[in-house]
Amino acid sequence: MSMKAAAPYRLYETAPSGNCWKVRLCLAELGLPHERVTLDLTDRERLAGLSRHRRVPVLIAADGRPIVESAAILVYLARGSSLLPETPSLQAEILSWLFWEQADLSKPLALPRFFRRMGWEQARAAEIAALRQEGARHLSFLENWLAGRPYLTGAEYTLADLACHVYVHLAPEGGQDLSAYPAVGAWLDRIRARPAWQPL
Ligand SMILES: N[C@@H](CCC(=O)N[C@@H](CS)C(=O)NCC(=O)O)C(=O)O
Structure with missing residues (x-):
């Protein structure tokens, strides 16, 4: 029996959000395995438990820490890649x-x-x-x-x-x-x- 490895990243998102789309594009560009949880913004209780601002996107990092703000998520994902050179x-x-x-x-x-x-x-x-x-x-x-x-x-x-x-x-x-x-x-x-x- 094969055990499916957990994806290292989980993205909480909503479907029409451009800020969430940015994160999906970055994950795709870097070929990073991830799972997506698509929320309805009326699901305030669930959002409150994930984001101090009750907003998406939220990325659960490899060590379990939730990262909010799309720009911070992009920088976290892109470190060490050609999207964010070291210079x-x-x-x-x-x-x-x-x-x-x-x-x-x-x-x-x-x-x-x-x-x-x-x-x-x-x-x-x-x-x-x-x-x-x-x-x-x-x-x-x-x-x-x-x-x-x-x-x-x-x-x-x-x-x-x-x-x-x-x-x-x-x-x-x-x-x-x-x-x-x-x-x-x-x-x-x-x-x-x-x-x-x-x-x-
Ligand atoms: N500066 C934030 C903006 C996040 C944001 O405004 N998210 C919207 C969806 S694009 C949201 O969750 N809105 C729900 C609300 O503000 O109640 C980011 O870039 O992540």
């Missing part, structure tokens, strides 16, 4: 993209999508318009940045691209038009062509 200055630059994604980029791209999914598009029209404007400002910045390089930190795909492309890819679901950003579109195409990339 200290490059590593710091990659982290700076992860912090920027969380502090600036993701909110104006993710919230209009969330409001649309909830059916709040009319009720929150003014807020959505302001968020789209802010999102467009970040997309223009990315357009200029990516005009001169294939990936955010240069020639190689890293955790910076993995983390930052997720809500850019999903932005049209929130009504953001990406057609004015050809360098961003080409960057997305390069990332989506990776063998391990999978749609949400």
Whole structure:
């Protein structure tokens, strides 16, 4: 009789979450065995026992410690891989993209999508318009940045691209038009062509 070895990582997630998708993409890119537990966000009691913020994603690390915040999970998984090279200055630059994604980029791209999914598009029209404007400002910045390089930190795909492309890819679901950003579109195409990339 064969005993099935336990997967070293367990990911608690919800289906539509971009932050959870980032973690799945990272696990796939690195070929790390894992199991997924897909929750319903109404399952507050279960979430409270897993995450101090009652949010997903939560990754149970190999030693059983729960890790919250998608950026922290990505760094934990990617250590020692080409997604997070050891060169200290490059590593710091990659982290700076992860912090920027969380502090600036993701909110104006993710919230209009969330409001649309909830059916709040009319009720929150003014807020959505302001968020789209802010999102467009970040997309223009990315357009200029990516005009001169294939990936955010240069020639190689890293955790910076993995983390930052997720809500850019999903932005049209929130009504953001990406057609004015050809360098961003080409960057997305390069990332989506990776063998391990999978749609949400
Ligand atoms: N900064 C956090 C954001 C996590 C987050 O907002 N998760 C959402 C799903 S994408 C969630 O669990 N929302 C439930 C809630 O806030 O009640 C991360 O990157 O992990």
